Amino acid sequence: MPANAPSRPAYHHGDLRKQLIAAVRDLVESHGPDGFSVAEAARRAGVSSAAPYKHFKDRPTLLRAVASEAMDRLRDCMEVAAAQHPRGSLEAVAAIGQAYVDFARTGHGVFRLVFGLTEGHEDAPELKEKGRACFGVVLQATAACVGKSGFDPDVQHRAYILWTAVHGHSFLTIDHKTDVLSTLVDDNTYMMTISRRILAE
Amino acid sequence: MPANAPSRPAYHHGDLRKQLIAAVRDLVESHGPDGFSVAEAARRAGVSSAAPYKHFKDRPTLLRAVASEAMDRLRDCMEVAAAQHPRGSLEAVAAIGQAYVDFARTGHGVFRLVFGLTEGHEDAPELKEKGRACFGVVLQATAACVGKSGFDPDVQHRAYILWTAVHGHSFLTIDHKTDVLSTLVDDNTYMMTISRRILAE
DNA sequence: GTCCTAAGTAAGCGACACTCACTTCAAGTC
DNA sequence: GACTTGAAGTGAGTGTCGCTTACTTAGGAC
Numbered sequence: 049m050p051a052n053a054p055s056r057p058a059y060h061h062g063d064l065r066k067q068l069i070a071a072v073r074d075l076v077e078s079h080g081p082d083g084f085s086v087a088e089a090a091r092r093a094g095v096s097s098a099a100p101y102k103h104f105k106d107r108p109t110l111l112r113a114v115a116s117e118a119m120d121r122l123r124d125c126m127e128v129a130a131a132q133h134p135r136g137s138l139e140a141v142a143a144i145g146q147a148y149v150d151f152a153r154t155g156h157g158v159f160r161l162v163f164g165l166t167e168g169h170e171d172a173p174e175l176k177e178k179g180r181a182c183f184g185v186v187l188q189a190t191a192a193c194v195g196k197s198g199f200d201p202d203v204q205h206r207a208y209i210l211w212t213a214v215h216g217h218s219f220l221t222i223d224h225k226t227d228v229l230s231t232l233v234d235d236n237t238y239m240m241t242i243s244r245r246i247l248a249e
Numbered sequence: 250m251p252a253n254a255p256s257r258p259a260y261h262h263g264d265l266r267k268q269l270i271a272a273v274r275d276l277v278e279s280h281g282p283d284g285f286s287v288a289e290a291a292r293r294a295g296v297s298s299a300a301p302y303k304h305f306k307d308r309p310t311l312l313r314a315v316a317s318e319a320m321d322r323l324r325d326c327m328e329v330a331a332a333q334h335p336r337g338s339l340e341a342v343a344a345i346g347q348a349y350v351d352f353a354r355t356g357h358g359v360f361r362l363v364f365g366l367t368e369g370h371e372d373a374p375e376l377k378e379k380g381r382a383c384f385g386v387v388l389q390a391t392a393a394c395v396g397k398s399g400f401d402p403d404v405q406h407r408a409y410i411l412w413t414a415v416h417g418h419s420f421l422t423i424d425h426k427t428d429v430l431s432t433l434v435d436d437n438t439y440m441m442t443i444s445r446r447i448l449a450e
Numbered sequence: 451g452t453c454c455t456a457a458g459t460a461a462g463c464g465a466c467a468c469t470c471a472c473t474t475c476a477a478g479t480c
Numbered sequence: 481g482a483c484t485t486g487a488a489g490t491g492a493g494t495g496t497c498g499c500t501t502a503c504t505t506a507g508g509a510c
Contacts, residue, residue, distance in 0.1 A: 064488080080368040082283040087466060096490050098468080103488085107467065164365060166424045167281035176428075183429040201432045208430055209414060209443060216417030223367045227377075228384040229409055231402045242410060245446045265457080288497060296458070299499080303457055308498065 065103045067093045072114050077157040081164055086110065112172060115165050118158045119178040122151050126185045136192035138247065142239035144189055145214040149235055152218035159222065163215075186211055193247050206246050213242045266304045268294045273315050278358040282365055287311065313373060316366050319359045320379040323352050327386045337393035339448065343440035345390055346415040350436055353419035360423065364416075387412055394448050407447050414443045 071092040075084035086107050087097045104110040129147035133140035152159040169175065184198075190207035191198040198204070217238060220226055226233055272293040276285035287308050288298045305311040330348035334341035353360040370376065385399075391408035392399040399405070418439060421427055427434055 062488095083368065085466060086468085095488095097466090098470095098491075099489060101468070160365065163420065163424060163426075164361065167284065179426055180429045199431065204430050204432055205434070205438075205442070208427075208434055209439070212417030212421060213410065213414040213443075214417070215421060216413030216415070219364065219420065220413060220416060223364060225364075225380055226409075228381045229405050230400065231405055233406070233409060237406075238410070241406070242414075245449070248446070263457095286497060287499090297460075298497085299460080299501095300458060302499065 064093060064095060064099060068100055068103065068110065069114055069117060072110060073118075073158060076111075076114065076161050077155055080157055081111070081161040108169065111161060111165065112169060112175065114158065115162045116174055116178060118155070118162050119175065119182060122148070122162070123178070123182045123185060125151050126182065130185060130189055136189075136195070138193065138240065138243045141186075141189045141193055141210065141243045141247065142236075144186055145210065145239040145243070146235055148214050149218045149221065152222050156222035159218065163219075183207070183211060190247065209246050210242060213246075214239075265294060265296060265300060269301055269304065269311065270315055270318060273311060274319075274359060277312075277315065277362050278356055281358055282312070282362040309370065312362060312366065313370060313376065315359065316363045317375055317379060319356070319363050320376065320383060323349070323363070324379070324383045324386060326352050327383065331386060331390055337390075337396070339394065339441065339444045342387075342390045342394055342411065342444045342448065343437075345387055346411065346440040346444070347436055349415050350419045350422065353423050357423035360419065364420075384408070384412060391448065410447050411443060414447075415440075 068089050071089040072084055074092075075088060086100050089110070090097045090100050093099075100110065104113065125147040126144045129143040130140045133143050165172075165175070187198045187204065187207045190210065191200070191203045194203060194206065196203050198207075217233075269290050272290040273285055275293075276289060287301050290311075291298045291301050294300075301311065305314065326348040327345045330344040331341045334344050366373075366376070388399045388405065388408045391411065392401070392404045395404060395407065397404050399408075418434075
């Protein structure tokens with residue numbers, strides 16, 4: 049019977065890789081991107097502190113795996129959000145932005161990780177590719193909105209501006225920098241304002 | 250002879266606090282915000298690894314001192330940039346944005362430090378105050394441009410949008426995320442585009 | 451000169467990243 | 481069913497780090 053007995057503490061873990069990623073995700077979320085340790089992740093998974101190194105070359109590699117998985121989720125969120133509005137509408141663009149901010153807010157540790165990982169990770173084609181995929185969602189919505197191709201430089205320029213604005217808003221929000229304002233910023237009006245102003249004409 | 254001989258290694262350093270901050274600034278710049286160690290900073294200053302703790306409570310406090318000094322510099326840069334253009338002009342606003350990006354680009358380690366320091370630093374009124382001062386520069390220029398008071402909610406909203414855009418652009422630039430674009434983004438056109446579009450009407 | 455105190459030291463603790471030699475065990479191969 | 485193999489684990493060890501403690505130095509006030 050090759051079916052694994054439910055609760056026998058097997059010598060071989062069987063699913064360590066996935067469980068380590070989950071543990072790191074939790075740790076990063078609760079203690080920040082550098083508040084996590086490989087040792088603690090191993091402890092949570094119930095293995096020795098040397099075990100993770102059978103699955104990940106080193107600490108940065110493990111972090112990168114978490115970031116990679118997060119970027120997949122981010123793209124999914126944006127696509128789902130866009131799909132709930134008419135293609136080419138301002139609302140679709142705004143919804144993508146809202147999904148981005150929501151992603152940052154509900155997982156600011158991981159969000160910070162994804163965008164703070166560039167120190168020793170210049171050579172990460174996988175992450176770069178996923179970044180491209182994420183921007184692709186914005187680009188497509190922008191293109192549909194102004195009625196041009198995504199290859200059009202004007203479309204790229206506008207999509208990039210929208211990205212920077214939403215990205216900046218996300219970071220300043222999770223950094224609590226928004227309290228320099230005397231009036232609160234409402235996500236929805238923010239998104240509609242920038243969409244309208246950047247995509248106008 | 251109380252005059253200190255030029256190269257005598259004095260027991261009392263005399264200027265350790267400042268020198269530590271400088272060393273940390275260098276380390277953060279070359280190895281990233283968490284690629285620095287108190288021990289290494291002490292080594293560079295030529296003192297024992299325990300000496301820094303006579304001047305700074307712990308590692309985060311030391312980092313905060315570096316961030317604080319950097320925020321002063323950032324505000325100075327923005328003010329100088331703004332002063333070189335007519336008060337109330339779009340160019341003044343764009344120049345402030347350019348100064349912000351330049352600051353990020355020439356010191357991306359410290360820039361990342363300033364805006365990634367919010368993990369255990371919620372209770373840092375000094376940093377919060379300096380952040381307010383920095384935003385004040387943007388707010389004043391925006392107010393002058395639209396001809397209203399800085400207390401006006403509309404002005405605050407627009408200034409905030411400008412800030413988020415420039416902030417996002419800065420981060421995405423130093424993170425090398427801009428190569429998802431097939432056409433390069435020119436800082437100057439970027440700044441003028443957002444200034445025009447956000448401050449129009 | 452004497453005391454006080456800020457500013458340094460050396461030594462040590464626990465935690466960490468990572469390595470190395472070893473062990474376990476599931477899955478072939480015969 | 482015994483034999484081999486190799487992926488996935490262990491435990492002990494190294495060097496570094498953050499930080500503390502007890503001690504030392506030296507400059508200034510009196």
